[in-house]
Amino acid sequence: MTQGYEPCGNVVSTPYGYDRPCRAGFKVVNGEIHRLIYDIVLSRPEDYLSIYQSCCNHRCAMCHSWYFTQQAVGTWMSPRDIVEEVGKYLEIVTVREPRDRATMWHASDLCAHCGWCKIYGEPGPFCPRKLDPGKILLSPQGWGPARNIVSFTGGDLLCRPRFYVETFRAIKREYGDEVWIHVETNGYGLTDKNLELLYEAGLDSVWLDMKAFSEDIYRMLCGTTNRWILDLPAKIRDLGIVLEVVLLYIPSLVELDEFRKFAELLVNVDPYIPTMILAFFPEYMLRHVREPTYEEIVQAYRVLKSYGLKNVKIGNVSVVCRDVECVKKLIEEVGRESVAL
Numbered sequence: 001m002t003q004g005y006e007p008c009g010n011v012v013s014t015p016y017g018y019d020r021p022c023r024a025g026f027k028v029v030n031g032e033i034h035r036l037i038y039d040i041v042l043s044r045p046e047d048y049l050s051i052y053q054s055c056c057n058h059r060c061a062m063c064h065s066w067y068f069t070q071q072a073v074g075t076w077m078s079p080r081d082i083v084e085e086v087g088k089y090l091e092i093v094t095v096r097e098p099r100d101r102a103t104m105w106h107a108s109d110l111c112a113h114c115g116w117c118k119i120y121g122e123p124g125p126f127c128p129r130k131l132d133p134g135k136i137l138l139s140p141q142g143w144g145p146a147r148n149i150v151s152f153t154g155g156d157l158l159c160r161p162r163f164y165v166e167t168f169r170a171i172k173r174e175y176g177d178e179v180w181i182h183v184e185t186n187g188y189g190l191t192d193k194n195l196e197l198l199y200e201a202g203l204d205s206v207w208l209d210m211k212a213f214s215e216d217i218y219r220m221l222c223g224t225t226n227r228w229i230l231d232l233p234a235k236i237r238d239l240g241i242v243l244e245v246v247l248l249y250i251p252s253l254v255e256l257d258e259f260r261k262f263a264e265l266l267v268n269v270d271p272y273i274p275t276m277i278l279a280f281f282p283e284y285m286l287r288h289v290r291e292p293t294y295e296e297i298v299q300a301y302r303v304l305k306s307y308g309l310k311n312v313k314i315g316n317v318s319v320v321c322r323d324v325e326c327v328k329k330l331i332e333e334v335g336r337e338s339v340a341l
């Protein structure tokens with residue numbers, strides 16, 4: 001609000017009643033800022049360290065993490081605590097990525113997360129055959145490599161940058177470019193000033209979850225405007241931050257007409273932006289909405305490609321493909337490089 005932007009208006013539940021997410025998700029102890037963290041896990045299929053944060057500036061009707069983004073729950077952690085977690089993670093890293101691959105999008109080039117090389121001693125049917133089995137680890141979310149990326153995900157409070165600026169600086173001071181710093185964000189908090197602050201502090205890469213193009217659909221889904229979010233792909237790119245975009249196909253809400261508008265916007269910024277199509281699955285306040293069909297997802301892929309986007313992948317494949325034959329058909333239709341497994 002101090003920068004002249006509309007406040008999110010969201011409230012989250014806390015042990016002391018409802019409160020604004022930025023009051024419930026941060027606290028200062030002896031002058032040191034802390035963030036409420038729900039969990040820290042080597043996540044699949046991203047193959048990086050995900051820091052799942054509680055409390056969010058959005059209340060998305062389709063949020064599948066609502067039980068910690070709309071409720072204040074977790075452990076209070078300072079920038080020093082996060083640096084310690086990153087240090088522990090770096091000891092188990094098996095793949096060092098260059099900065100331009102510091103994304104979720106690139107993970108599927110390396111591994112399909114089947115675990116065959118570890119369980120059966122041979123590559124699985126969709127294995128990209130790029131990694132030695134010694135680089136594959138079991139995490140609570142399954143098999144895959146551990147890439148040198150730390151991602152801040154879950155509840156998004158980038159609108160209050162102090163914690164992130166201090167944490168990113170501390171990570172870079174300790175580990176330099178041994179680790180890439182990534183955020184998964186709705187973009188709401190990325191005002192010009194905040195984006196610059198985060199970039200200067202060491203932010204390497206942004207996963208921008210754009211949700212809907214039309215403002216009325218966006219507000220209905222997430223409770224806020226998306227006015228400045230639509231300008232972010234160009235701004236992120238201009239600053240030299242690595243960008244990946246995620247588009248969620250939601251039947252009857254975010255369909256091909258929205259995808260066409262996104263395609264036009266993105267291709268005008270850079271046709272090579274890594275773009276991931278995800279298939280919605282019923283959660284939270286949209287449990288009554290069906291999943292997309294295989295045909296709808298393939299059509300969405302074709303729409304993005306027809307506008308000239310070069311790097312489009314389909315993720316969440318298990319939502320539209322229930323068996324291996326279906327995955328094979330999808331690979332035949334769009335190519336192995338366009339299917340994230």
Ligand code: SF4
Pocket residue numbers: 056057058059060062063064065066069154155156186222
């Ligand atoms: S922005 Fe993400 S974490 Fe926040 S409510 Fe929406 S879907 Fe959930």
Ligand code: SF4
Pocket residue numbers: 110111112113114115116117118122123124126127128129131133136143144
């Ligand atoms: S490298 Fe990944 S995709 Fe290949 S067999 Fe091992 S776990 Fe499966």
